[in-house]
Ligand code: ADP
Ligand code: MN
Ligand code: MN
């Protein structure tokens with residue numbers, strides 16, 4: 001019987017790229033191949049030269065349709081010479097992996113997001129036009145007063161597991177209507193593949209629940225936590241000895257590096273990295289054991305065990321995981337080489 005392949009790609013929306021998808025019906029036995037789309041409708045081409053190529057790079061079972069149906073994540077290529085489109089950030093993650101793959105870089109991403117009422121744009125759990133009780137009881141909270149959207153979270157997690165994605169956990173966050181899921185630990189390219197696929201499934205779960213998913217970094221101004229994408233990182237050397245852990249943390253503070261990294265860590269980073277709400281200021285760099293007010297945290301159990309990983313707390317929820325993973329791989333692996 002014919003089956004469906006949902007082709008998924010990352011568009012050229014500024015300043016934050018978005019996910020797009022369309023369906024191809026395939027005859028039984030046919031494989032999904034190269035396809036294309038109208039780049040003039042996704043900010044990826046002009047109308048007079050509109051075709052952009054879709055090259056399948058990662059596929060998994062489609063947990064929404066079930067059966068033989070699949071999800072197909074694609075890279076975007078230029079028709080002229082089949083080279084990566086300028087908006088194709090996965091190419092940069094591949095290059096980092098080609099250069100430093102022997103160090104076995106691993107990533108665990110903590111994707112925070114906010115559920116919004118599509119009619120008002122107000123977070124789920126916020127009374128219409130008003131504010132809930134201050135932050136405190138919501139993080140990992142339980143109960144109808146504190147929690148909104150758990151059905152959506154459970155649907156999303158089930159789909160990620162059925163798709164075979166490396167989802168490693170979920171939790172309710174500090175601000176009402178804000179949640180997190182984690183992907184990892186997997187390598188520099190895979191973490192982006194799985195995270196973008198998980199984002200796609202999250203938006204789809206939102207369609208079912210009638211809630212819009214936002215990865216904006218500071219959806220509510222004022223005394224409410226922003227949404228980040230804490231990035232946990234290790235190499236084979238860091239997983240063996242503490243000197244390597246410190247070398248990686250220090251490399252991120254070397255001259256010019258904080259600016260280079262922040263430029264790739266998502267739009268609106270100055271609004272989120274204020275020095276309040278468990279962040280370090282965007283214009284300061286620090287690292288420390290157990291310190292959630294540092295740019296880079298070394299988890300306490302890593303200091304105790306004398307090996308493990310670092311947590312870069314700076315990336316925004318709206319960052320591109322391919323860009324973040326490439327930056328960390330290039331900076332830390334160069335220092336550890
Ligand atoms: P937090 O305490 O900051 O909320 P989480 O439990 O949400 O931490 O996320 C930790 C992430 O770190 C998980 O995705 C996990 O898979 C990942 N992780 C664990 N060990 C490593 C490692 N050695 N290298 C990279 N990532 C790791
Ligand atoms: Mn977390
Ligand atoms: Mn969190």
Ligand code: MN
Nearest residue numbers: 110230231311
């Ligand atoms: Mn964290």
